[in-house]
Amino acid sequence: MRNTNITSPQPLISFIITTYNLPKQLLVEAIESAMNLTLSKKEREIIVVDDGSDTIDTLKDIQEIANNIIYIRQANQGLSAARNTALRIAQGQYIQFIDGDDKLLRTPYEHCLDIMRYHNPDIVIFESTNKNSKTIPFNYNGPVTGAEYMRNNNVKASACSYLFKKNVLGSLQFPLNILHEDEEFTPQLLLRCERVFTTQAEAYFYRQRKGSIMHPTSKLKLTKSLNDTEQVIYHLQEISLNLPEEERVAIERRIAQLTMDYIYNMCKSHSSNEVEKAVERLSKHNLFPLPDKKYTKKYNLFRKATMTSWGRKTMSLLIKNSLLHN
Secondary structure, X not given: OEEEOOOOOOOOEEEXXXXXXXXXXXXXXXXXXXXXXOOOOOOEXXXXXXXXXXXXXXXXXXXXXXXXXXXXXXXXXXXXXXXHHHXXXXXXXXXXXXXXXXEEOHHHHHHHHHHHHHHOOOEEEEEEEOOOOXXXXXXXXXXXXXXXXXXHOOOOOOOOOEEEEHHHOOXXXXXXXXXXXXXXXXXXXXXXXXXXXXXXXXXXXXXXXXXXOOOOOOHHHHHHHHHHHHHHHHHHHHHHOOOOHHXXXXXXXXXXXHHHHHHHHHHHHOOHHHHHHHHHHHHHOOOOOOOOOOOOXXXXXXXXXXXXXXXXXXXXXXXXXXXXXX
């Protein structure tokens, strides 16, 4: 089912909002956060994809603002499929993803729009927050290439934490049927970007809801989350083998960072025996020990601490004890 009340030959930006069984209030806030920006109706396109909500009549709930959006309802296929559906029809020069339970923060996001308007970026990367920001920095850095940015920074993979030019996508899509799809999508997108701008402005407000995709609560969901992360690491490694050296070095940093996070989460949630099995699998792919690179102090300390079985067991105990006391 599709409602196409807005038709615009070339909007400046398409806001892609995905929803699944969300309360009306949260979804309306997400939509209105895009509507309230200093963009005319011709400059904006708001696409809401309902990924098969089974308890809520989404379009009926938001009838008062339905004329301001393109509404698509599809059978439940997951976040990746919902975003890919919207990308196929989006007409905007730029794309901004918004999860239906989050919202854009007007003043800092306007700063990002100014960078977009005046500097012709391929991508503008900003900060996210779950608090009310009191200070709003209006400085920015760039341009640099995506490869240069990735070589010198830890990448925050969330696809909602940047706006990007649609024509840099090429054939890139979100991978289906996995959690942490952003971890695979974002590094590949960055490698396609020649003009990367960054700002410390906290332009995106996210809610930490119990049981959300990013915060799985059941053992089954946690296991899938970690298994999918491991597969993303292997796929990125496979991609890296066919890249020019500059891009390969860039994505290798992201792979090392993601592998470190994966080992940490295994130590946090699994037994020492399961951690050792995970390390063995990583070793077979030449991903462990972690590469001896001076990325960050945290990375260096973690790498050294997890070099031995005794170190990994100690790390697991420290992490689990810390969680018990927090």
